[in-house]
Amino acid sequence: MMRRFKGLGVSPGFAAGRAILLRSRAERLQFHLPERDIEAEVDRLTRARERVRAQLRDIKARIERTAGADRAYLFDAQLLMLDDPLLVSRALTFIREDHLNADWALQRAGDELAAVFDGAEDPYLRERKGDMFDVVGRLRGSLRARGPGADSLPTSDPGPYVLIADDLPPSIAAQVDWTRVLGFATDTGSWTYHTAILARSLGVPAVAGLEEASSRIAPGMMVVVDGDAGEIVADPLPELLSRMPRRRPLAIGQGAADDRAPVTRDGRRIRLEANLELLVEMPAVRAQGAEGIGLYRTEYLRGAGPLAAVSESQQFEVYRTLLEQMAPAPVTIRTFDIDEEQAGCWGPPGRLGLHALRLSLSRRDLFVRQLRALVRAARHGSLRIMFPFVSGVQEVREARQILQEVIEEIRAAGGAIPSIPVGVMVEVPSAVLTADLLAREVDFFSIGTNDLIQYCLAVDRTNARLAEFYEPLDPAILRAIRLVARAGRRQRVPVSLCGEMASNPILLPLLIGIGITEFSMAPGSLAQARRIIRAVRYDELRQIAAGAMHGMPARQTERRLTEYIRARASADHAAADERHDA
Amino acid sequence: MVTRTVVVANPLGMHARAAARFVDAACRFTSQIRVGRDPRVMDGKSVLGLLLLAAARGTALTISAEGADEAEAVDVLCRLVEQGFGEP
CATH class of the missing domain: 3.50.30.10 (Phosphohistidine domain)
Known part of the structure; x- marks a missing residue:
């Protein structure tokens, strides 16, 4: 119908x-598989199950070491769930009989079970439902983890x-x-x-x-x-x-993988790093040629539980693994960016409440625990610590003071600690306006455009009815970014940008034109970014950026950028064809 | 097929660790194992199935096995439940 x-x-x-x-x-x-891909999909899920089995065994062994065998038993139940006829085997049946893709099949098996768990109305069982979903989540994460895009989006359809x-x-x-x-x-x-x-x-x-x-x-x-x-x-x-007209889409920033360094045509070297949320994404990060981790979000450590429950040794293990796997490339780890509710305190939720660094400063126990884990892990690679949602100089001084105390304490106990660069997220308008003062206090800046846009323009980005007001091309946003870039340049403080703007093939060139030379983005966006950077010229982008900052309407800026990038991309193709012909 | 009814003895009932121990034991037999708590019957080799029985202390469980080693399986599994899954 x-x-x-x-x-x-x-x-x-x-x-x-x-x-x-x-x-x-x-x-x-969710999509239906063509007949010929069914066995491959079964195979994919079976392999994901083996990877998750290895993960769970690792975690279990680690917990046995750190917290004793008694606490590790839950992982026995999870390991058994992997082989449970009601879960993965059921999903495999869905793949074979209903031709569902693996992710969908798992989801359906999980939902079926959840419905039964819900019917039981036993609080203990509700928690076990959480364990089951955790296993499903790990399986789905593992299905997606191998090579971004390639795995999660249909390649054979x-x-x-x-x-x-x-x-x-x-x-x-x-x-x-x-x-x-x-x-x-x-x-x-x-x-x-x-x-x-x-x-x-x-x-x-x-x-x-x-x-x-x-x-x-x-x-x-x-x-x-x-x-x-x-x-x-x-x-x-x-x-x-x-009645439908025929059309064919055009592609920008697509083509064969290119692992050459991201340098513009006029020789401006751009540094590309990756944002990371989960350790399972590490292989993707390395495969995409990231020059480091520009943003690791530690709040994802908590999974479904309160942060107060994440121990120092659990954190240490994760940080150490990250640093070792990326070494010698730098890893920027951001301290908890959560509100009181997420921390398991009793305060109200919300980013404008006691949140991020402010929460860390008021909950010193959690903050010191995290900093201790970070400082202890520092010798395993190239660590940079970043504080989120900083609003001014005073907070940074206070946070650095606590960090210094932690460092001295660990040193006094005989630990060797390399020097650790400390930086801040610039995402609150007050931090933008005092960027010159902040630059004297820190070793690097990272601009967070998602929050910067919503607080500069006073738009709640979760409110769909305000969508048209959330405008990254607003001259105010572009000028704010330029202000930070300049303050950094004057004090020799490197400035990186890690918001969603960096992942956008139209906005990335504009940011380069404004003067940003370092970006951190989702691993899946890196290949596209590299191709775009290699196609554009900084001197030309600087002209476009200047116009945009002087009040060119947002849609006009967008059109100009689109035309510029299309022209550049097709010039690229023509050049490639010529080489091919010769 | 061999069937016997036992009563869950340990204070916490058939919780995650207990269910895991039960599945471990059940998987050592080739027989098909069923565990029932009226009106539901679950696969005795499925930890999720066992959890879903929500068997608290004092619950009567019907354990049945069918296959080459059915008698021994029911013996071993019933003893495991009666002895509180080896917990103190």
Whole structure:
């Protein structure tokens, strides 16, 4: 039956095709497998299970060493769940019989079990449901961990298809092969600025803010995306399809992998590092040629429990592993960026509450525990410590003082500690305005554009109705970034940028034009960034950036950048063809 | 097929560690093992299935086995439950 969903047209045009689904904040991908891929998918899940088994055995052994055998028994139950006929075996049946992809099959097996657990109404069982989901999460993480994109997005589906997502952050968008995407639609609208800019530059029709389309449309369903009217139609009548114009999308920043250094055509060397949330992403980071970890978010250590429950030795193990695996490349570890609720305290949630460094300063026990783990791990690689959500000089001094005390204490106990560079996230407007003062207190800056945009422009980025006001091309944002870049340059403090803007193929060149030379982004975005950097010229981008900072309307800046990058990319292709001919 | 009913003896009931021990023991037999708590019957080699029985102390469980080593399996598994899964 034909169904219409109304949303916001963010990229014009008309497209129709079979749907593939990307769900649960882009972590759940659902599609039907062609017959010939079924055994390969079974094999993929079986191998993921073996990787998870190895992970769980490692964790169990570590916990036995640090906390005693008694605490490790839960992992026995989890290890048994891996071989449980109700979980992975059931998922394998779904792959074979219903042709679901592995991620979907696992999700369905997990959901079935969850429904039974929920029916039991026993508080102890509810916790075991958490254990089960933890195993499912690990399996899904392992399915995705091998090579970003390649694994999580269908490679064998001949396509082209219509991509239906609940959310499409730039880090995931960068992994999509856009030459096979006819159009896309998302439930959220809050991503508009980033992914819509991308969609418009690629010429892919897109509709946002559909609220619940991704849960109402089944993979494989025929879907029409009407970017002009701002709606999508599932199961359209044949008349509608026959009226559809034909089009082919263009690709920007795509092509063969290029492992040459990221240098612009006029010789400006750009440094590319990776953002990391989970250790399982490490192989992807190295495969993508990151020059370091620019941002490791320690709050992901807590999993589902409160941070107060994460011990110093647990943290130490993770930090040490990270540093050893990346050595000699630097690893920037950011201290906890969470609010009181997430910390397991009783305070109210929210970023404008007692949050991030402010929380760390008021909960010294948690902060000192984290710093001790970091300082002890420092000798295992090249550690840089970063404080999040800094609003001014005083907080940095206080935090550094505590760090110094921790260092002295460990040194007094006989530990050898290398020097550890200390930096801050610049993401609060007050930090931007005092960047010159902050630069005297720290060894490096990292600009966090996600928060910077929302606090500079006073827009709650989770509120879809404000999506159009969240504008990274606003001159205020570009000037704020320039201010920080200049303050850093004057005091010889390196400035990196680690927000989602860096992952966007249109915004990245603009940031280079503003004067940023170091970026940290999701591993899946690195290959695209490298290709783009190698295609552009700094002197030309500086001109465009100057215009944008002097009040060029955002959409005009966007068009100018799109045209520039297209021209550069096609010049590149022409040059490659010439070489080929010769 | 051999079937016997036992009562869960340990204070915590069939919790995660107990269920893990039960599955470990059950997997040593080739027989198919079933564990029932009226009205549900679960695979005795599935830790998730056993957890879902939500068998607290005092719950009656029906253990059955079918296969070459069915008698020994029921013996061993019933003893494990009666002795509180080897917990103090």
